[in-house]
Structure formats: C-alpha cells, structure tokens
Amino acid sequence: MLDGPSLLAYPTDIEAYGRLSALLTIGNMRAEKGEYHISRADVYAHRKGIIFAVVMPGMLNRRFEYEASFITAVADCSEALRGQLYLAATRSYMGNDNKLIFRTSQLPDFYRIPVVATGDVHYHHPARRDLQDVLTCVREKCKIQEAGFRLHQNAERYMKEVAEMKRLFRKYPSTIYNTMVISEACNFSLDELKYVYPE
Missing domain, CATH: 3.20.20.140 (Metal-dependent hydrolases)
Incomplete structure (x- = not known):
C-alpha cells in the first residue's frame, strides 16, 4: 500500500x-x-x-x-x-x-x-529455482550473469511440507x-x- x-x-x-x-x-x-x-x-x-x-x-x-x-x-x-x-x-x-x-x-x-x-513462496518445488531466476531476469530485462542481487539470495522460497514448517516454527x-x-x-x-x- x-x-x-x-x-x-x-x-x-x-x-x-x-x-x-x-x-x-x-x-x-x-x-x-x-x-x-x-x-x-x-x-x-x-x-x-x-x-x-x-x-x-x-x-x-x-x-x-x-x-x-x-x-x-x-x-x-x-x-x-x-x-x-x-x-x-x-x-x-x-x-x-x-x-x-x-x-x-x-x-x-x-x-x-x-x-x-x-x-514467502515463489515456486512450488526446489527444482524450480532456476526457472524463478529466469523469470526475474525477464522482468528486470537483464541477463542471468548480470542479475546479481536482483535474484533471491537463497533457494528457500519453495512450498515446504507441513512437518518442515512445524520444525521451523517449533518455538x-x-x-x-x-x-x-x-x-x-x-x-x-x-x-x-x-x-x-x-x-
């Protein structure tokens, strides 16, 4: 907003x-x-x-x-x-x-x-990280070699299993x-x- x-x-x-x-x-x-x-x-x-x-x-x-x-x-x-x-x-x-x-x-x-x-899910499976990076480059109008910090810093933006979410938020x-x-x-x-x- x-x-x-x-x-x-x-x-x-x-x-x-x-x-x-x-x-x-x-x-x-x-x-x-x-x-x-x-x-x-x-x-x-x-x-x-x-x-x-x-x-x-x-x-x-x-x-x-x-x-x-x-x-x-x-x-x-x-x-x-x-x-x-x-x-x-x-x-x-x-x-x-x-x-x-x-x-x-x-x-x-x-x-x-x-x-x-x-x-903060951006793709449903960890294997889709590369596709997410390509889509980011399309949006930013740049090559993958030039994307730098416009890409996510890690590969954790996928949809996690319930057991993993419970572990991550166990506190x-x-x-x-x-x-x-x-x-x-x-x-x-x-x-x-x-x-x-x-x-």
Whole structure:
C-alpha cells in the first residue's frame, strides 16, 4: 500500500475473490504497467470476505525493534480490519530470522493481532529455482550473469511440507495453528472461476 504496510490477501469465497480483483484493477489503473497504487482506504472498502496478513519488514532498527511509523500503520490496519488481520512471520534465512520472529511474536500482546507462519513462496518445488531466476531476469530485462542481487539470495522460497514448517516454527506453535485457521476459512478455489464471454 502507498500509505501502509504490504499485505498478503486470502479471499475466502468467490465473491471475495471478485472484490480482490476489483481492488487490484483500481491499483493497476493508477500506475504504470507492473505496479499498483493502492491506499488503505481502497483495501478497507474491498475487505469483506478477505483475510489479510501484514508483510513484516526484513530489518529492525538500532534498538532491535520495528520502526514506530510501521507499528502505527499496523495499529491503524488492525482497527479497520479487526478479525481479518494477521502478522506474517517468515524465515528468509538472511541471518536475522530469530530476532524478527521474536519481535513479531511480541506484537499480539499489545495489538491483539495473531501471527501466522508464512513461507514467502515463489515456486512450488526446489527444482524450480532456476526457472524463478529466469523469470526475474525477464522482468528486470537483464541477463542471468548480470542479475546479481536482483535474484533471491537463497533457494528457500519453495512450498515446504507441513512437518518442515512445524520444525521451523517449533518455538511458535500458534503460528502453525493460525495457518490452519486461515486455510479452513478459505473455501474458494480457482476452479470455480468461469469466463463470461460477451454476447
């Protein structure tokens, strides 16, 4: 969002998927190709039936805390999206995961926003890492030899098995439980979509 944190969105039914599509269309019409300009007001207007998870920053400040401006924006979102908002805890394998997840796990004590385990998934199987790198190069209009830091730093962005997620978040079992809560709430499948052709 332009005026708030990035959000993951999980539509729970086909109507919510329609609202999410409308939200993305609004954001797309306001920006150049490949970008979206969406505000908090836009999200709030289209929120019905959608579960959101805040994408947490990948860094803490010098006091090993999230910046106050970020926390303020999350608190605002929590008021408007009460019961629909989670904090996304992710292991990125960048060396500071434990500190980030610990700080994230403290926020529910103050803001009553549950934490959910996520994977920052970009491909379904580890063998697809090379394809992900190629797609990144296509998007960035560069050769693989020139991509450098535009590529992910490791090969951990794949969809992990339940047992592996439980191991990674064993100190925070509620995050796995919340993943199941979201999964069970989302009764929507892309198979439900049907094209409606003009007459």
